[in-house]
């Protein structure tokens with residue numbers, strides 16, 4: 001069979017292939033989400049009630065009753081509850097310039113302000129990855145799980161560019177250690193680029209731009225601490241193609257359809 005270049009073909013229930021530029025069919029990973037999560041995201045009911053509906057045999061996927069809670073579905077699956085097809089929530093995408101003192105979460109048991117509180121929408125958006133309470137800068141929020149997955153998966157090598165103000169004057173030797181790899185949580189993480197921007201000998205501080213592709217908890221702070229430099233201040237200047245131009249602290253904007261398409265093109 002010969003296909004149309006860059007078109008997608010369904011060859012099995014959950015298997016797609018893409019006909020590539022080099023005239024080959026390449027298997028494509030399909031992003032799947034748990035059925036109860038998709039039902040809850042449609043706004044019909046809570047996730048817990050969705051689980052009861054599934055267990056009670058009220059939910060069909062592509063015409064078939066599903067009672068298994070672990071079942072995963074993709075965006076094109078038809079979901080019915082009591083024989084009525086549900087409308088899936090429209091996808092929304094935002095870029096926020098996160099201020100200091102806001103938590104990167106959808107809710108907080110201590111009642112602190114979250115990044116979701118800063119965005120005016122009724123969609124069930126969530127932050128992609130995490131910036132610490134005291135870290136500022138570029139943060140994406142969306143309700144599109146596949147989009148979030150592309151941005152966070154290390155295999156896609158998405159740039160996360162930070163500016164760190166360090167206590168102490170960093171030297172080439174320590175910068176090389178960051179580039180060669182540092183062990184965090186028993187895995188090796190590397191800075192893909194490190195640029196020394198400024199040193200202030202009077203205040204004993206350094207300003208460094210660092211680019212990473214992973215998103216481990218407190219990764220940048222832990223990398224610098226491992227080479228002996230506590231981070232005093234941290235800002236994410238860019239994630240993928242999204243920088244902070246024209247966004248003041250606390251401001252946000254919607255991503256354009258073209259920008260969303262560009263991120264989808266990064267999927268490996």
Ligand code: URA
Nearest residue numbers: 131132135218220221
């Ligand atoms: N690395 C950190 O240490 N903190 C952040 O907020 C982001 C990356």
